[in-house]
Amino acid sequence: MAAVAPVVPIRKRRRRPIDSDTVTVGRSRAGTLFANLAAIGFIVVMAFPVYWVLNTAFKPSNEILRFEPTFIPNSPTFDNFKSAFNAPFFQQDLLNSVIITLGAVAGAIVVGFLAALAIARFQFYGRKAIILVVLGVQMVPLVALLIPLYLMMQGFGRTKELPGVIIVYIVLILPYTVWTLRGFISGIPRELDEAALIDGCTRAQVFWRIILPLTGPGLVATSVYGFIQAWNEFIIINTFNDQAQQNLMAWLLQNQTQRGTFWGPLMAGSILTAIPVVIFFLIIQRNIATGLTAGAVKG
């Protein structure tokens, strides 16, 4: 993308100095005011649930369990977080989450990168079929595959264990990984490969010295997205494994039914579970949409 952007100095001169990409002709002040007010309304509605979970998590339980709520905690406390962190299985499941997620991401990146390389850099019989498979399997509802997967894992004696879940998660994030990395590799000008080949590099050297370093940012973004997907999954693990072998999301699900109306710790637990995802998501947000709508937005 960067390689083909031509320099057009004339166009730059024609641009207006301020706010050049929005239309300004035919816009009234009242209209702009209305737009800004509507936008603020939208922000309030969208942000409210996020604000409310934070607000709840820092309240003592006597402040939570009443009909007329306080909009800022009167006596802020960390008790809910402590109670969630020390709840049965929380720390174990946190550790499980980390192991499962890292295992799944590492596996998917290695396997996915090789496949992406094949699709992006080689022309071979069956290439379109592979793309079709990769795009197609992303669409199949996960829950539909849960039954046969469960029976398979049961057959291998791999339920109730982490490795079984890790392998399933690798496959879960693999299609997206292949598809996104393919985009990043295609973005590297083919001329670079060719120049290196002419200068005497072998295919392997082209891979190690050109493609791998230039795909670096793509690898980071893809791993982070894989991390988010694996971290957020709870249906598979909750169905396959017993209580000692869950991840944090499944913990959150089971805690809900066990604790009933203990809203404070539940909201604090929700925050603790969501924090890694939110942080990672904010880091790579630019790359996420491009994987799903690749090619439709030309930036």
Next chain:
Amino acid sequence: MSVASPSAPARPTPPGPPAPGAHVRRKRRSSTSSGLVPYALALPALFLLFALLGYPMVRMVVLSFQNMRLRELFAGLTPPWVGLDNYTKVLTDSVFWTVALRTTVFTVVSVALTVTIGLAVAMLMRRVAPSIRIAMIVVMMFVWAMPQLVATQIFRWLVDADFGVINYLLTLIGLDYESHSWFAEPLEGWAVITSLVVWAGIPFIAITLNAGLTQVPKELIEAATVDGASPWQAFRNITLPILKQLIVIVTTLSAIWNFGLFTQPWVIRDGRPSSDYQTLATYAYSTAFKTNNYSLGSAISVITVILLAAVMVFYIRQMFKIGDVD
């Protein structure tokens, strides 16, 4: 596209003919050695995809023609073949049809709402002050990042009958919602679930469409405005055609996601959704794992995938049409 393509210049700069020797060598190398390389590279991924997605899909179809119960599962017996019995059972069951219809109606309503609001928000983002636009993006990023399960827990708490803030706010504006249970009446319960899904779905659509709107040349809109076009005409005849492809893709994706709705009704009804809150996905899951009728559950899943197939084929064709695939 291939490495051997003779028309591709060896280097973009400096211009000049590539060394003839290099050209010949390059050509020979790729015609001999690239033969099996791509297959070797793709093999591990294909193996995993076929073993853990392809095979289960086949197994799911096979299961739907058998009668797999708990006894067969634990004894490792081959379940008896029952032909089309499961399908007959599902398709003559009025509960299934109610669930299928509900899932479809939910998908249509939620996708229409998400895409319409998302488009409106994307347009709004082009109009507001820069600081407000940044605030919109930040808020939407947080909502987008929220794990589904966490978002569902938050909404469960917001509409809690006794201490939920929504009941309080509604009471504040004069309605009697004290101790109001949102899930006693399925229509109200589904309004909550739809709000949750739309709330969580807006950021993806709004931010993607906003990126698409940057492609609409402002000169075109301004020229049209100067020529007397109303804002609606400018939107209808300039913006919409340019955005069309992108809108089709986000709509298709949302439809696929929302048709497979599972987490929200499942969690919001404490993992035991009554028949009023079943979707095709939760119905298949409950049938398989709560009543241990794995075959019947598989049959429901197969039917779900078939119902979705048309949308999926459409999406993949769009992706190919855009040309990014090549």
